[in-house]
Amino acid sequence: MGDLAVGARSGPGGPEEPERPDEAASPAAEDAASSRNAAGPGGTGGSAGSVSDSPDAQNRGDAEGPRDGENPGDGADTAGDDAGGQQRRKQRSFWKELPLLVVIALVLALLIKTFLVQAFSIPSDSMQNTLQQGDRVLVDKLTPWFGSEPERGEVVVFHDPDNWLAGEPTPEPNPVQRVLSWVGLMPSSEEKDLIKRVVGVGGDTIECKNTGPLRVNGKALYEPYVYQGNTPCSMDDQGGQFKVKVPEGKIWVMGDHRQNSLDSRYHQNDKNEGFVPVGSVVGRAIVIAWPPTRWDTLPIPDTFDQDLSAAAPGALGLAGAVPLVLWRRRRLLTVGNPRVSGGGTAG
Template identity: 70%
Template structure:
């Protein structure tokens, strides 16, 4: 019989690890899904259109957080975006297996089903972008120095699609690949409903880090020529700083057009 005022001690029985394991896995999956949805997502480079900046098979981490702070893509950024008007209609996609679907859903590996592309932002709303002959590429009348263009390529192409002068409407972007003579970008889709432009609301986020393979690990900074052109604004420093933390954590977990 327990005396009045005496403290009762209760022992809490510890659950077996095999019982707690499903709960831990569930928590990990929920966190991974939240990170993919709001912070950062991995994507795989499917073609050579961004060489030499990005190689086919590279995995990049895309910052999805910064747009939540009201920032829009700026000139020079490498961005991932949804297919705006059937750009990928003729591209075959291998169907993913069950494991790939699960890992893609939580953002651990790139999606094999989503039709996303990756290009560099050349013009934003209000910009005039033009090319003639072999170049140079001009934005608002200023010729650009483009060290990222694939060696042996010219900034512009002397063909029907490669010769143009366009003014980018507000809310749209003009995008081009770094491998200029091997990129089907805004230049070659001017007959689509967007006149080759990509709506800002179709942007997934900015590619900020090459995460795989390990020997190619590097950041993807904005080139000076485009970041300073016509007063291009920089990303909010606070947003980038916040985004950097999950990038590092995800790279440790995952050794994801």
């Protein structure tokens, strides 16, 4: 009994009969089973058709696998072709859009250079130790468009006012450098620009005596940014000793390396008398961007936080007139009142 296996039922709802191992199914039994399977439960018999003849069966067959004579890999090949075509189209679209992206990038760079920020290279040692030769600084060009003018203590870039750079060599850039300069990614070698610190603005009186300190409207400046070993003022006859009043619309500039800077002091004989027109100012240098080890901001030194404004002539006149008026009024009251003056008769 332990060697017997469960056999097929003889019919719907019929009793199960054990199948003998040594007994093979007869051809008649196989024909009867085929007839029952073809008719199904409750069927009427008749000729047995193919399972794939019914629509439901066909759908099931399509879902389960390919029909006879159909290549099983056709669907996968079609999907692969579609994916490959989409990838090729994406690649072609990128290369078609690349010139447009380059043009947009160039236009944006040009707008940024013209209206926002421009990079400049430091070619000399005149601003040591604040700036070193080879530093790259970013210059704010936006605020001047809104009417902002240079202030005392700012480091500014300005166009050559009157041939200050005469005799300075001009390097010849290659085509790549010309393009990068045009879009503002490199400083232009053709532009004659200088960088100095603003010491005085319109209306200020700037004075240097002996070795200093430098005075603005009579107030001494404490200048820790001056190059170590230099004095704020120079003891030379070419411009180291001076006293000037800055006209409106112009500025007076000096380098932080005072004994190695051909600034306003040494151009007092040009058409601007050493002053720089505000209209020649490109913008304020706000940050050292390169090299990375030199990255730093360029704030206005604290010494310029003190009240350096020049007293207006009208204010000086008023300040001098007030004591005089008070003295005269007191004198008149004293003369006109005997009690106040100490005169009169004893009662």
